[in-house]
Amino acid sequence: xxxxxxxxxxxxxxxxxxxxxxPDRPVQYILEHHRGLGPIFEIVVFGQxxxxxxxxxxxxxxxDESRFAKANSPxxxxxxxxxxxxxxxxxNEEPNWQLAHDLLVPAFTKQAMQRYHPVMAETLDELFAxxxxxxxxxxxxxxxxxxxxxxxxxxxFSTPFGSFTTSEVHPFxxxxxxxxxxxxxxxVIAALPAARLLERRLDRKHADQLDYVRTFLDDIVAxxxxxxxxxxxxxxxxxxxxxxxxxxxxxxxENIRYQILTFLVAGHETTSGALSFASYYLVRHPxxxxxxxxxxxxxxxxxxxxxxxxxxVARFRYLRKxxxxxxxxxxxxxxxxxxxxxxxxxxxxxxxxxxxxxxxxLPLVQRDPKVWGxxxxxxxxxxxxxxLAGTAKPFGTGERACIGRQFAVHEATMALAxxxxxxxxxxxxxxxxxxxxxxxxxxxxMEITLTRRTPSV
Ligand code: HEM
Numbered sequence: 001x002x003x004x005x006x007x008x009x010x011x012x013x014x015x016x017x018x019x020x021x022x023p024d025r026p027v028q029y030i031l032e033h034h035r036g037l038g039p040i041f042e043i044v045v046f047g048q049x050x051x052x053x054x055x056x057x058x059x060x061x062x063x064d065e066s067r068f069a070k071a072n073s074p075x076x077x078x079x080x081x082x083x084x085x086x087x088x089x090x091x092n093e094e095p096n097w098q099l100a101h102d103l104l105v106p107a108f109t110k111q112a113m114q115r116y117h118p119v120m121a122e123t124l125d126e127l128f129a130x131x132x133x134x135x136x137x138x139x140x141x142x143x144x145x146x147x148x149x150x151x152x153x154x155x156x157f158s159t160p161f162g163s164f165t166t167s168e169v170h171p172f173x174x175x176x177x178x179x180x181x182x183x184x185x186x187x188v189i190a191a192l193p194a195a196r197l198l199e200r201r202l203d204r205k206h207a208d209q210l211d212y213v214r215t216f217l218d219d220i221v222a223x224x225x226x227x228x229x230x231x232x233x234x235x236x237x238x239x240x241x242x243x244x245x246x247x248x249x250x251x252x253x254e255n256i257r258y259q260i261l262t263f264l265v266a267g268h269e270t271t272s273g274a275l276s277f278a279s280y281y282l283v284r285h286p287x288x289x290x291x292x293x294x295x296x297x298x299x300x301x302x303x304x305x306x307x308x309x310x311x312x313v314a315r316f317r318y319l320r321k322x323x324x325x326x327x328x329x330x331x332x333x334x335x336x337x338x339x340x341x342x343x344x345x346x347x348x349x350x351x352x353x354x355x356x357x358x359x360x361x362l363p364l365v366q367r368d369p370k371v372w373g374x375x376x377x378x379x380x381x382x383x384x385x386x387x388l389a390g391t392a393k394p395f396g397t398g399e400r401a402c403i404g405r406q407f408a409v410h411e412a413t414m415a416l417a418x419x420x421x422x423x424x425x426x427x428x429x430x431x432x433x434x435x436x437x438x439x440x441x442x443x444x445x446m447e448i449t450l451t452r453r454t455p456s457v
Pocket of ligand 1: 070087088101152262263266267268270271274331332333335336337393394395396397399400401402403404405407408
């Protein structure tokens with residue numbers, strides 16, 4: 001394999017990397033310790049080399065699809081045990097990737113979004129009903145997670161999760177988080193001599209949770225097969241009923257289970273994190289909040305219960321900038337891996353072979369002062385876009401970029417618009433941002449207070 005990249009300690013393959021790197025908060029660890037490590041560096045964790053790119057110009061180069069393609073990082077490969085060759089974890093050349101991609105692209109067209117829109121709006125109304133019945137103090141991340149899980153469950157699978165009728169998170173969510181954390185751990189230890197033994201021990205320890213996830217997915221498929229899905233054009237209906245228009249191929253039952261899990265996971269945590277970070281910045285920046293609220297009043301009018309139409313959601317330009325700026329500073333999927341199609345020189349300097357991969361480490365790439373200016377760390381929704389293209393990619397890049405991007409943006413923009421139109425929101429000034437790292441980044445322990453706005457007469 002190719003180059004050995006600069007290493008933080010100056011020494012190579014130093015097991016201490018693994019010990020000093022906080023396994024519960026690797027992203028924040030790197031954010032705190034990257035200074036002086038340069039635009040590209042490697043860390044060795046349990047015998048596996050992780051290469052990080054933190055420089056916007058190198059990232060733009062890695063985004064070039066003619067030279068580079070998606071790579072599966074060890075953490076992603078660790079998820080193959082539960083997500084198999086589902087869209088997110090599939091290898092580029094795996095036939096099921098192309099098949100599922102071609103079948104599911106129609107589920108993310110504008111027409112499809114127009115079908116989801118009323119379901120999204122209804123789900124939001126149910127969350128508001130819960131809020132109105134409460135004392136006005138909410139835990140932002142947990143309520144945003146209820147909203148986004150419920151939304152993907154209903155729009156994608158016609159499966160409500162009952163998120164608004166209980167204060168507990170749905171057992172599927174906790175089982176899934178366990179399964180995912182387990183997967184990531186397995187990916188990281190894969191190169192150890194005792195990996196198989198450790199993996200089996202981990203599997204045994206979490207057997208109940210893994211079984212629960214499996215049964216839950218089987219039930220979703222069996223339930224739809226029982227009730228019949230003729231004419232149903234949600235994600236599940238497409239997967240169960242449709243054949244590839246050219247090859248006539250269909251997805252196997254096994255692959256459908258992988259896709260359901262993939263969409264339930266990819267379809268909610270990242271969006272919920274994005275909504276939570278945006279809320280954090282809104283309450284911290286009264287000027288931004290006022291401007292965003294004024295925009296909602298201008299578009300939605302006097303009635304705090306007004307629901308935007310599908311077309312109106314695209315008009316919240318300022319709110320959209322708030323969301324983009326939040327995702328610049330805290331990309332909730334903090335990176336993606338790239339590998340060269342052929343041996344090449346990165347930055348005219350570092351040899352990479354097709355066996356190498358590098359992680360585009362978004363929290364630093366999207367704060368690179370060379371591209372974003374000296375105030376790169378500041379939250380400013382109206383900052384000019386940088387001249388160098390392709391340096392803010394919170395949804396990934398190329399043909400393996402996020403298939404759910406429009407879904408996420410539509411859902412999040414409508415949610416923020418309606419929240420600000422319906423409530424005055426205030427944060428706790430003493431709250432210091434704490435970030436939970438699971439598979440994604442999520443603010444933790446953040447409360448806001450909601451006060452119902454009254455129609456202005
Ligand atoms: C892929 C981010 C919402 C489904 C990706 C990738 C990123 C990403 C960075 C590329 C990963 C890689 O290159 O390895 C996000 C963010 C979201 C979001 C930040 C919200 C703010 C969604 C939603 C869905 C979804 C709502 C589904 C409804 C997927 C799928 C893939 C993917 C299936 C794999 C695509 C493929 O390789 O064919 N996402 N995502 N995501 N995302 Fe999203």
